[in-house]
Amino acid sequence: MHITFKKLFYREDYQIALDQLVTDEENGHRLALYFRGHTDQTMVIIGDYSCNYFKLSFEADSILLRAPDLYELDDGVEFNPVPLVLYKDSVLLTFATAWMGLKRDPSRDWTHYPIRAFEDDIHILSPRPPVFTDLGHKMSDYIVKQSLNPQADL
Known part of the structure; x- marks a missing residue:
């Protein structure tokens, strides 16, 4: 199954796990989040090579908050079975406007993106939609290096 941006908004049976979170310094400190995804949660947990691998890129002025940052903020948002x-x-956008200096004006349409990943809830406030990149399937992170040492065999 190939993953698309649209499927992240609608597939309740699709599981994702955050693989990497990178600040892209070459592009003005944009946020790049790399995810593994599959309909079988076990495949996601073990990082099976059959998992889809994709990237969500957010603009440089986006705000990243992880779930522990939001424990005291009751946003009234219940668990959502879709990944994105x-x-x-939202309460988080209202809070950010009042207390974090977020400027909300007509030229910037700030949006709250809750991302439900395996054991990791991520909230991003962004003035523009993320860029979705399907990276295909991710092979194992482990590289086995072998060398032949004929002298040791003697």
Whole structure:
């Protein structure tokens, strides 16, 4: 199954896990999040090579918050079974406007993107939609290097 941006918004049976979170310094400190995804949660947990591998890139002025940062903020948002949701208005956006200096104006349509990943809830506030890149399937992180040493065999 190939993953598409649209499937992240609608597939309740699709599981994702955060593989890497990178600040892309070459592109103005944009956020790049790399995920593994599969309909079988076990495949996601073990990082099976059959998992889809994709990247979500957010603009440099996006705000990243992980779930522990939000424990005291009751956003009224219940658990959502789909991996990616967007809210044009949320308690988190209101809080960020009031207390974090987030400027909300008509030229920037700030959106709250809650991402439900395996054992990791991520919230991103962004003035523009993320860029989705399907990276195909990720092979194992482990590289086995072998060398032939004929002298040791003697």
